[in-house]
Amino acid sequence: MIHAEVIRIERNTPTVRTLYFRWDYEVKPGQFIMVWVPGTGEIPISLSSIGAEKSITVKSYGPASDAIVKLTAGSRLFFRGPYGRQFSVVNGPILLVGGGSGMASLSPLITKNTDAIVSARSADELLFSERIPEGRIIRVTDDGSAGIKGNPINALETVDTEKYGMIYVCGPEIMLKKVYDFLTFRKVRAEFALERLMKCGVGVCDSCSIDGMQLCRDGSIFSIDDLKKMPEFGRTKLTESGRRVFFNH
Amino acid sequence: MNKLKTTVSGIELDTPFMLASGILDENGYTMKRVLQEGAAAVVTKSIGSSERSGYRPPVIVEIDGKSMINAIGLANPGIENFREEIAIALEAGKPVIGSVFGSDAGEFVNLSKKMEEFGVTAVELNLSCPHVKGFGQEVGSDPDLVSDIVSEVKRSVRIPVFAKLSPNVSDMIEIAKAADKADAYVLINTVKAMAIDIYSRMPVLSNAYGGLSGPSIKPVGVRYVYEVKKETGKEIIGVGGIRTGEDALEYIMAGASCVQVGTAVYSDGRQIFSKLAAQVGAIMDAEKIGSVRDIIGVAIRN
Ligand SMILES: Cc1cc2nc3c(=O)[nH]c(=O)nc-3n(C[C@H](O)[C@H](O)[C@H](O)COP(=O)(O)O)c2cc1C
Ligand code: FES
Numbered sequence: 300m301i302h303a304e305v306i307r308i309e310r311n312t313p314t315v316r317t318l319y320f321r322w323d324y325e326v327k328p329g330q331f332i333m334v335w336v337p338g339t340g341e342i343p344i345s346l347s348s349i350g351a352e353k354s355i356t357v358k359s360y361g362p363a364s365d366a367i368v369k370l371t372a373g374s375r376l377f378f379r380g381p382y383g384r385q386f387s388v389v390n391g392p393i394l395l396v397g398g399g400s401g402m403a404s405l406s407p408l409i410t411k412n413t414d415a416i417v418s419a420r421s422a423d424e425l426l427f428s429e430r431i432p433e434g435r436i437i438r439v440t441d442d443g444s445a446g447i448k449g450n451p452i453n454a455l456e457t458v459d460t461e462k463y464g465m466i467y468v469c470g471p472e473i474m475l476k477k478v479y480d481f482l483t484f485r486k487v488r489a490e491f492a493l494e495r496l497m498k499c500g501v502g503v504c505d506s507c508s509i510d511g512m513q514l515c516r517d518g519s520i521f522s523i524d525d526l527k528k529m530p531e532f533g534r535t536k537l538t539e540s541g542r543r544v545f546f547n548h
Numbered sequence: 549m550n551k552l553k554t555t556v557s558g559i560e561l562d563t564p565f566m567l568a569s570g571i572l573d574e575n576g577y578t579m580k581r582v583l584q585e586g587a588a589a590v591v592t593k594s595i596g597s598s599e600r601s602g603y604r605p606p607v608i609v610e611i612d613g614k615s616m617i618n619a620i621g622l623a624n625p626g627i628e629n630f631r632e633e634i635a636i637a638l639e640a641g642k643p644v645i646g647s648v649f650g651s652d653a654g655e656f657v658n659l660s661k662k663m664e665e666f667g668v669t670a671v672e673l674n675l676s677c678p679h680v681k682g683f684g685q686e687v688g689s690d691p692d693l694v695s696d697i698v699s700e701v702k703r704s705v706r707i708p709v710f711a712k713l714s715p716n717v718s719d720m721i722e723i724a725k726a727a728d729k730a731d732a733y734v735l736i737n738t739v740k741a742m743a744i745d746i747y748s749r750m751p752v753l754s755n756a757y758g759g760l761s762g763p764s765i766k767p768v769g770v771r772y773v774y775e776v777k778k779e780t781g782k783e784i785i786g787v788g789g790i791r792t793g794e795d796a797l798e799y800i801m802a803g804a805s806c807v808q809v810g811t812a813v814y815s816d817g818r819q820i821f822s823k824l825a826a827q828v829g830a831i832m833d834a835e836k837i838g839s840v841r842d843i844i845g846v847a848i849r850n
Contacts, residue, residue: 300609300745300747300752302747333605333606335606335752337745337748337750338748338750340604340605340606340754341605341606341754342605363605375747375748377745377747377748379610498602498605498607498608498620498623499605499607499608499618499620500608501608501610501616501814502572502813502814502817502818503570503571503572503608503616503618503810503811503813503814504571504574504607504608504620504623505571505572505573505574505575505578505593506574506623508572508574508575508577508578509577510577511575511577511578511580511581511582512581513572513578516817531577537574537575538601538625539601539602539623540599540600540601540602540623540624540625540626541574541575541593541623541624541625542599542625542626542629543575543625543629543632543633
């Protein structure tokens with residue numbers, strides 16, 4: 300188990316916090332760590348900054364994430380990793396499509412050449428939108444409280460997707476599937492960061508599997524061409540017991 | 549690659565390498581992929597009568613990048629939900645061995661009959677999980693109960709029955725003899741263990757205890773295979789810490805007819821199966837060994 304001191308905490312939205320810590324290790328964009336809260340649990344979280352100072356960006360949704368969100372500067376952060384494959388890095392203009400806390404794993408990709416579609420339920424849940432210059436960002440909200448009312452597809456329809464070297468997508472699987480369906484017949488390169496239940500993080504427990512691939516090792520980044528060979532994508536997922544269930548569309 | 553062929557309980561295997569129970573085998577598509585990528589057979593995750601979520605994470609502790617301690621807690625979708633997964637795995641056209649766990653003979657019989665109905669090639673009775681109360685090792689350390697379970701299952705199914713035994717007992721020979729109605733023994737399951745994080749002063753696993761696997765336990769596994777083979781003469785499937793061709797040959801020379809590989813999937817990825825076949829093939833050529841079958845138990849001295 301690795302441990303590091305939390306240096307500072309940033310409040311990003313009413314439910315999301317970013318915890319900064321120093322960890323001298325080379326991490327690639329898109330990789331994740333398994334964060335342990337002693338006595339409470341362990342969850343996978345992708346790194347939202349990967350320089351000398353690193354960060355994780357966490358939304359509270361269960362006992363472990365709740366405890367992480369409540370950590371204060373000076374507390375110890377316990378984790379193992381990094382795990383998973385990285386996003387391919389390309390030259391030229393790129394487009395990020397982030398839904399909800401999905402922007403967290405996309406944020407290490409932000410450069411001056413980055414355009415972004417940032418979507419959330421409402422205006423105050425738009426994550427890291429301030430990190431993208433005005434003119435390069437399209438905001439999308441479910442309730443219309445900021446930007447376009449609707450989903451990321453409504454924003455993608457207004458964009459010339461073929462001018463980008465790569466489109467990077469992260470968010471809930473249902474959103475990824477919609478974006479995939481929209482992009483699949485266009486001439487684009489795209490990579491998707493999938494989120495599924497992870498227990499071991501190292502490719503043994505089979506809880507994160509999709510079409511025989513393990514998200515924790517073979518992913519969690521998959522190219523649009525990989526996804527074309529994965530009929531379970533956006534259709535079925537596994538519960539904690541390993542039972543296959545269908546997504547509710 | 550004919551020289552790598554071997555058999556256990558009449559089941560023909562292209563190579564001596566099976567995927568061990570509990571590693572990448574809860575899901576049909578995963579098992580199918582592991583078979584397509586080189587495993588000669590797969591053993592399913594141990595399946596029980598009803599759906600179980602297992603323990604909450606942390607469920608594994610990594611040790612030196614090669615061994616690990618796990619306490620998954622027998623997470624499984626339940627036998628009724630497993631029919632479809634077996635059907636998918638069988639599409640690879642290779643043997644699928646159904647692993648089951650229960651608390652008494654009746655439960656083991658029902659589970660084994662279901663597995664047979666789903667089309668598995670053999671059943672493996674998990675008499676040995678070291679970290680779940682009321683199952684596994686608690687069952688597997690009682691010779692009368694073991695004898696009961698194995699003979700009842702043997703009476704109820706036509707496919708081969710394997711008994712997977714635990715090293716966490718005071719006398720494995722006694723348990724092996726109690727399980728002697730089985731067609732083969734699977735040796736060994738994980739060794740009960742734990743890890744404490746000194747900075748938080750807490751056990752790392754949510755369940756505190758777990759089972760140690762990987763290279764750390766190989767010498768223990770080799771010893772049990774040797775000893776049980778020597779004492780009983782029965783067919784044995786060796787498992788515990790196999791990562792290289794040398795490891796596999798050590799188990800085979802100790803008396804294993806074939807071996808299972810689990811934790812090496814963590815250190816080396818799913819490619820481990822094709823890697824092992826290539827390594828064993830090369831050593832056999834260099835050592836002028838014509839067939840795996842010629843060296844099973846050659847190291848045993850009386
Ligand atoms: C993550 C994990 C889960 C396991 N689950 C099971 C199981 O459900 N049933 C079982 O009989 N053995 C289980 N085992 C034990 C393995 O099948 C094997 O006996 C043990 O790990 C030693 O082999 P290895 O060193 O090659 O991993 C599990 C092992 C690991 C590492
Ligand atoms: S989280 Fe265990 S296999 Fe991926």
